[in-house]
Amino acid sequence: MKISLISLGCPKNRIDSEVIIGEFGVSGYEITQFPEDADVVIINTCAFIESARDESRKIIKQVVKLKEKKKSLLILVCGCLPQLTGSSLLDEFPQIDGIVGSSDFHKLPDIILKLKKNKKKITEIRTPDFIYNSHLPRLISTPPSYAYLKIAEGCSNHCSYCKIPQLRGEYRSREIKDILNEAHNIAEMGYKELILIAQDTTNFGIDKGERTLHKLLKELTKTKEFLWIRLLYTHPAHFDDKLISIIENSPQICKYIDLPLQHTHSDILKRMNRPSWEQTKPLIKKLQKAGITIRTTFLVGFPGEKEEHFNKLLSDIEEFEFDWAGAFTYSCETDTPAARLTDQVPFKTKKERVAKVFELQKGITHKKNIERKNEQFLVLIDTKEKGHSIGHSEFQCPEIDGKCYCSGKLNPGDVFMGEVKKVKGEYDVEVG
Numbered sequence: 001m002k003i004s005l006i007s008l009g010c011p012k013n014r015i016d017s018e019v020i021i022g023e024f025g026v027s028g029y030e031i032t033q034f035p036e037d038a039d040v041v042i043i044n045t046c047a048f049i050e051s052a053r054d055e056s057r058k059i060i061k062q063v064v065k066l067k068e069k070k071k072s073l074l075i076l077v078c079g080c081l082p083q084l085t086g087s088s089l090l091d092e093f094p095q096i097d098g099i100v101g102s103s104d105f106h107k108l109p110d111i112i113l114k115l116k117k118n119k120k121k122i123t124e125i126r127t128p129d130f131i132y133n134s135h136l137p138r139l140i141s142t143p144p145s146y147a148y149l150k151i152a153e154g155c156s157n158h159c160s161y162c163k164i165p166q167l168r169g170e171y172r173s174r175e176i177k178d179i180l181n182e183a184h185n186i187a188e189m190g191y192k193e194l195i196l197i198a199q200d201t202t203n204f205g206i207d208k209g210e211r212t213l214h215k216l217l218k219e220l221t222k223t224k225e226f227l228w229i230r231l232l233y234t235h236p237a238h239f240d241d242k243l244i245s246i247i248e249n250s251p252q253i254c255k256y257i258d259l260p261l262q263h264t265h266s267d268i269l270k271r272m273n274r275p276s277w278e279q280t281k282p283l284i285k286k287l288q289k290a291g292i293t294i295r296t297t298f299l300v301g302f303p304g305e306k307e308e309h310f311n312k313l314l315s316d317i318e319e320f321e322f323d324w325a326g327a328f329t330y331s332c333e334t335d336t337p338a339a340r341l342t343d344q345v346p347f348k349t350k351k352e353r354v355a356k357v358f359e360l361q362k363g364i365t366h367k368k369n370i371e372r373k374n375e376q377f378l379v380l381i382d383t384k385e386k387g388h389s390i391g392h393s394e395f396q397c398p399e400i401d402g403k404c405y406c407s408g409k410l411n412p413g414d415v416f417m418g419e420v421k422k423v424k425g426e427y428d429v430e431v432g
C-alpha cells in the first residue's frame, strides 16, 4: 500500500510530518512523493491564519479531484485545520475519510487499518496534549546539512491575536534526557546543524517549574559533532543572563537569534498582550552588543494601529537595523481577544504598511550584507543547483533568510570558509 503525505505550514508541523512518515515506514508501507500514485493521501495542515487555512483547503480540493478518478483513494486530513474545525470539515469535504487533530497524528497507521476494516469515517480530535519523543521513528526530510528538533509543544503565552494555544494546547516541554537522545541520533546521521524549535523555545522548562533552556543548551553542546546549534522562535520576555551568557560564550551556538518582536509601540504591544518596548529594548541592545545577528518579524495593521504607532515602528526598524526581518498583516482570528477590538485597520492600509516595512528592511539587509565583505566566515552547503553550491552561514537561517552561493565542487553537508564577493539580489550573497 502506498502512502503520500503533503506537509503544509511551519518547521514545527514539518517535524510532525516526519514522524508520520517514520511511523508508516516502520509499519511496512511504501512512501511515494506523488499523490497520484498513492492509495492513501495524508494532508498535514496549517490553520493559524486565514491564508494558511485557504492554502490547506486548496490542497484538500486538489486531492479530492484525484479521488474522483480513483474511487478507492483514502484521504486523511490531520493537524491544525481539523483541530480548529472539528467534524464540520467532513461536512465541507464529504470525500475525506478521516480527520485527525494536532495530537493524534502518530495514530495514523492504526486509523488506516480501522478505515479499511470498517469503511466508516473516522474523527480523532481531542484537547492537544501530545508531544513526540525520541523513541518514535522519524524520517528527517531536510537536506544533509541541518535538522530541526522540537523541544516543546503548545504555547501558554496567549498573545491576543494568536490561535496557537487553541490549536496546539498549553505549553509542554520534553524531557532533557529525551531531547539529548534525539540530538545524539541526529548527530550520528551526520547532520551538521541542529535547529531548536517550539512555539516559544525560551519558555522551555516553565511547565516543570523553571526556565531551563540554558541547561539544555549546555548539555547539547557536549555533542561535539554539531558545527552549529541554532535557536528559533524565542520570546523577548523569556531571556535571562544565564541564557544570554551561554549563547555568547559557546562557539557551537549560533550568534543568531530569531526574536519575533511584532511591534515597537508599547500601546500596541499592550493590546497584543506582549512585553512592552521599554522591557524589550535593553535585550536587543545587549544581544546586538554581543555581536548576535537578530532575525525578527513584525505584525502590522493590528487593531488600533494609527499612523503615529506605525511611524514609530518604522523609525525603530531604522534605528536598530535588524539583520533580517519579515512582516505580516494582522489577520483577524475569531475567538481571539484581538478579534473583539473594534478599531480594525482597513485592508488597504495594512497592505500599504506591510509593503513599507519590507521596503525599509530590504535596504538594511542589503547594507548588512555589503558590510560583511572582507569578513571570513564558514558556509554550510545545503544543496546544489545549476552549477552552484548553495548554503548558509551562521548569520543566515536556512529556509528563512538569504543564502550563500558558492562556486567550486562542494556537496551538501560540506563546510567551506569564504568571504562575500558580491551581494546577489535582495537577500543573497556570492561567496568565494
Ligand code: SF4
Binding pocket: 155, 156, 157, 158, 159, 162, 163, 164, 165, 199, 200, 235
Ligand atoms: S508566543 Fe504568542 S504568537 Fe507565538 S505561539 Fe505563543 S501565543 Fe502565539
